[in-house]
Amino acid sequence: MTTPQPAHSSEAPFGYTRVGQPRKRPLSNREGFCPVKECSRNFRHRLNPRQAIWQHLAHYLNPPCTGFPISPFRRAHAEMHEQMKAELANNRLSENEKKERQKQSKKKWVEKNTEKRALSLKKSNLRKKAKRELKREGKDLTQQAVEELVEKWHAAETEK
Ligand SMILES: [Zn+2]
Secondary structure, three states, X not given: OOOOOOOOHHHOOOOEOOOOOEOOOOOOOOOOEOOOOOOOOEOOOOXXXXXXXXXXXXXXXXXXXXXXXXXXXXXXXXXHHHHHHHHHHHHHHHHHHHHHHHHHHHHHXXXXXXXXXXXXXXXXXXXXXXXXXXXXXXXXXXXXHHHHHHHHHHHHHHHO
8 A cells, every 4th residue: 555645745855744744844863752761652743743742741741530650651751841841941041141142242233333323423414514505505415515515524523
């Protein structure tokens, strides 16, 4: 018996799941199995193996019947769930640290560029002033005439 193959296999470089959906990324050798060694249940055929494993582990968190001793198998899954949750929280923390570092470097960049921006703001104001001046004198508002005035004023100001 052959399983039906989707027509365009080139559209799924990572192959298909058992239900015929293209995989978004390749599965590593260990990925897609229950991380509990004694279990190692295969979830690779699932659309989202990672999520399936979370659900599988979470399933063992609460014993369905009270009064029954918790089996080592069940406990191993609950512990794995806790461990994976802690790892996830840890990753999130470093993700925040990364964001914080980016924020800091952006702040530094802004500080470095404040002077630059102040200068460009000043020149932009001088440009407006130059245009008013040229208009008042009835001269052509050419870019060259404006820039010449701006440079003249700016030079005069920085000489002070
Ligand atoms: Zn398992």
